[in-house]
Amino acid sequence: MNIRSSRKQVTFAHPFTLSGYADLLPAGNYDVLVEEELLQGLSFEAYRRTSTHMIVTGRAGRAEMRPITEKDLEAAIGRDQAAPQPGGAE
Template sequence: MSARTTHSIAHFTAPFVLGGVEGQLPAGDYDIDHDEELVDGLSWLVWRRVATFIHLPARTVRNPTSQLVAIDQTELEAALTRDRENAA
């Protein structure tokens, strides 16, 4: 089975909380990785997301160490939605 990782950046204008991550995270831009696997047996390419990871700390924080933490994609989307609604 083939696999791939796609990358995106999540922008938060205010501190936020995600399940699986201890405490509140500061506002900023966070690198997000999505691991996907190819669904076999179809006549076209279909990728299924199997994991989502956030890179800690935020991109703007210069820190010699970093973490890659597994998170729930649905929680990430909800946190981003709340952030956009609160910024408006």
């Protein structure tokens, strides 16, 4: 089984929450790790996502890898982008 991993960074301008977690996370940059596996038996190369994790740094600098879904991540990003900007007109 061939696995590939990728990392991207997402930026939140406002404090936010993730589905399944009670705490409010501060605005800032967050690393997101994605793992995918190669689908076998196809005539072309294709991958299927097997996991998505967001790295959240907590108290005392302790990092936590929180499993999330792509749908929940996109929803959090959408809410952040829809929030009014400071000093902007509503």
